[in-house]
Amino acid sequence: MNKIPQQIDLLVTNIGTLVTPLGNHPRGGIEMQELQVIAGAAVAIHAGRIAWVGQEQEVQGALQGVEILATIDAGGRLVTPGLVDPHTHLVHGGSREHELALKRSGVPYLEILARGGGIHSTVNATRNTSEDALYSKALSSLNEMMLQGVTTVEAKSGYGLTLEDELKQLRVAKRLQENHPLTLVSTFMGAHAVPPEYKGREEEYVDLIVDEMLPRVTDEGLAEFCDVFCEQGVFTIEQSRHILMEGKRNGLIPKIHADEIVTLGGAQLAAEVGAISAEHLLASSDEGLQEMAEGGVIPVLLPGTSFNLGLTEHARARDMIDRYDLPVAIATDYNPGSCPTESIQLIISLASVNLKMTPEEILTACTINAANALGRGFEIGTIEAGKRADLAIFDAPSLAYLPYHFGINHTHGVIKDGRVLVWNRAIVSGEGEA
Ligand SMILES: N=CN[C@@H](CCC(=O)O)C(=O)O
């Protein structure tokens, strides 16, 4: 139990129900179902951290003699840990609604890419967009995410695909890290596609990533993670292994877009290279899932992507949880092609409808498990003394109401590092404010 400080900066009172997983570690299998539920709760915050959490009727006793600087009334609402979105392609230029008809007429995702559209179309747009314009666009998406109850967001590069354009994307993320109150976590993904100018010279592009991009990204401190789109016609298992191992040598933790469309063995590769997470996994084999479980790799599932691509098959979340005890995380995968939405609450409903996850599993997936997919389980993802004071406050009578009542935003308030950022559904403090 943490010692209670002499001063409380903010006391959140009148919480109808507080729901949170517990602990710092990823929660797999049946543990995903286990939450702490406190009816009539209060949370005391000091220096951006949770100092005390418990039943409101105990608050007087617990905080006796402590000076309370400010109080905020949660109005009997539902409070959860601030949500964590561990997989987004936040920074990019343009949009791809011009591909909608093609997509809906049944042209597969990889076919659009092979024809020079898809990711390549966004690479063009991103190269032709200034750093300031990329910043403004990403900022408005980040604010949307914040309004959804999200307090930590991962952001990948991968729409530049030249040294300078990859650095440009990552510098935008760094500026947002510095100026925006949400926590932004950066991932280098120069291996998102082979750019058209390297067609037929794929190995040369891999060399460019390894010899020039990785060292610069590390030198400038622009990313924590390195990701690869390991997929048929994109990067092979061998190329992915090489890039991820070289990334590791440069101090970047591996992540991998694995087995999204074709069963290539990306899940096994994730375990082999010691990846912190593997993403998508619609086509992973049982062997792959078993190896992920043994290797401690977190599956990050992206139900918005399979929904938006019009697929009838989805990632096997039930098998992952019930048979392999895996600590499933979920994310938006926000990107301009396969999943153009910032709405984690839509993803929460899709995790219920298409992944057949329970409300308790879903909350675990977008809090403590997502936090661990970003190596941050020690400081976020639960409401416990000592953790960062990141809270989401919802206009919802119960946890199950979040996936159940779909397609609307339930967020009433957001508190990040003890600061009220959203209240009454509006941003009250944000980018550029101390
Ligand atoms: N599948 C690869 N990358 C992204 C999509 C990128 C795009 O289509 O622009 C994803 O995770 O879904």
Ligand SMILES: [Zn+2]
């Ligand atoms: Zn992605």
